[in-house]
Amino acid sequence: MNILQEIFTDHYEEMLYTLHPRDSIIENVDKMILCGDPAFGGAMYGCKHCGNLKFVPFRCHSRFCPTCGNKYSMERTTSMAFKLIHVTHRHCVFTIDENLRPFFLEDRSLLHCLFHAVSSVVLRMFSKLNKSQNFVPGFIMVLHTFGRDLKWNPHIHCLISEGGYSDLGQWRHISHFNYTFLRNSFRTALLNEMQHKLGNSFKKVKAKCYEDHPNGFYVYAKPNSCDSKTVLNYIGRYLGRPVIATSRIDSYDGDSVTFHYNRHEDNKYIVETVPAITFIERLIQHIPEKHFKMIRYGGLYARHREIDKKLYRAISREKHHIYRSFNRWRQAISLSFGYDPLKCPDCGSTMSVLELYYNHKRVSLEEMYEKAMSKARRKRGYG
Template sequence: MNILQKIFTDHYEEIKYTLHPRDTEMENIEKMIHCGDPSFGGAMYHCPHCGNFKYVPFHCHSRFCPSCGNKYSMERTASMTFKLINVKHRHCVFTIDENLRDFFLKERSLLDCLFHSVASVISRMFFELNKSKNFTPGFIMVLHTFGRDLKWNPHIHCLISEGGLSDDGLWRNVHHFNYSFLRSAFRTALLNEMHQRLGDPFKQIKSLCYSSHKKGFYVYAKPSSCDPETAIKYIGRYLGRPVIATSRIDKYDGSMVTFHYNRHEDDKYIQETIPVMDFIKRLIRHIPEKHFKMIRYGGLYARHRKTDQQLHKVISKQKRPILRNFNHWRNAILSSFGYDPLECPICRHKMEFLELYFNHQRLSLEELYERSMSRSRGKRSSA
């Protein structure tokens, strides 16, 4: 049991009956707590060389879980790498006014407005470059709801191709992004859509945002221009990663939690100690609603768009092996932690799959090993 599982296990009843979490929050908490629990099932592996057995418990597959969230992030990164056109990309971040954050926390359906606004201003910027040709870029949007201090701070990371495909099949490179336009257009598009959804009571906040951000909401790029592989490394950090890594939790004494982070503004090392229930509240608010898409594709990368033959020519064919490589948990662990989970710890040979066990069986580890040895002996005798 890692430290995050211990924190949530210790305060499970308090979370359930005092915080009144959403259904999706409770579902992900329960998954994370039981991740890697042998009694919930797993797979038995056997070393044919020395006869050693290894039982690998099932994992929860929740993005809230530190280990499963990292695996999900790697898989999405690999999948995205395969989709990218082999041209320069730019990683832009679209932020919002602090006064708007609580609206998205209380009414989570408003998060769709962020995606719609970003997609509309990017499409419009490229359309303005040549209205007759209608150049369409490829862009991928990732919603990120937390800052390094774990507080609620929704913003969009967007990977945009430095160029677009016209209606007549011509590709045009675009090296200059009009950030003044992006800032003001994003502010206007988002505030108008929120006003439409929330009605006249939103007018006062809308007016305050215009007066506080006369040049628009902050939109910046990091890095300014890079190849697809480098761009993926940057945006891959934000693809469904867990809210906090266990390595950032320094101390837990049952009532207080100490964690650290490097402040975004100046990269200064900050260590913060807060009550455990405040820590839990900071974490679970970032669990999205069930089936809510945190990653969305637009322009040339949209799923409904038919990719023409000319576009196929600029898609990198070297990405497919990477995608296949990350789809297996063994390769993911080997890549992340530098060790092979299926290497026999005794003789260093590769272990082979023997049998699956599911949670309805509820076997003890001793019973699992005895059953596996019987099955292994049966395989050798039949051979």
């Protein structure tokens, strides 16, 4: 049992009766607590060199789980990498007024407004370049609802190609982004979207936002551009990360949790100790509703046209199978807990799977293969 499972197991009933969590929270927390429980089955691995055996239980596949969340983020960042065009990209962060944050916490359907606002602003900025040829960029939007201190802070990270592709198949490089336009347009687009959803009761809040932010909402962008290779490393390391890594949790004494982070404003190292239930509350508020998409694609990355296939990708189609063949589960365990689950403890060789167990029922790989083939034959109508 890892430290996160221990914290939630000890305070599970308190969480239910004091925080009144949503259904999606209960579902993900239950999965995370039971992740790695041998009662749900697993795989038996064996070492060909020394004959050592090891039972590895199945995982829960919840994004909230530190192990499975890492695996999920690896799969998503690999999927993102396949879409990237071989051009430089700009990383922009679209933030909102602090007074708007509670609206998104109370009504999570408003999070769609963030995506819509960013998408419309980016496309509008590029459409102003040449409306007749319709230059369209490729961009990826990732929603983060947390800050480094784990508090509620919804914002959008956006990777935007430095250039657009026209309907005539012409690429136009853009090195200068109009940040004044982005700030003002993002503020207007988001507030209009929210008023459309919330009605006239939102008018006073909207007026206050215009008064407090005459220059628009803050849109941050790193001054250095990212070439395609740097972007591939960047999205895997940052954009797909879970809310908190277990390495950031320093201690847990049964009542309180101590964790650390580098403060965003000045990068100062901060150590914070909070009651366990407060720590749990900060974490579970970031669990999204079921089927909610935290990563969305826009422009060139959202459409599938014949003319777009001519664009040179950062990872060619011939190499896709190489990236997909990596053992994501093995990497996730290594990143989360610092050890290789398939390394033989005796001789250090890589262990291979021998048999699979489902609810303690032994199933050989030959049986699994035969069942899969029978199912495929029935599906194709061969009896």
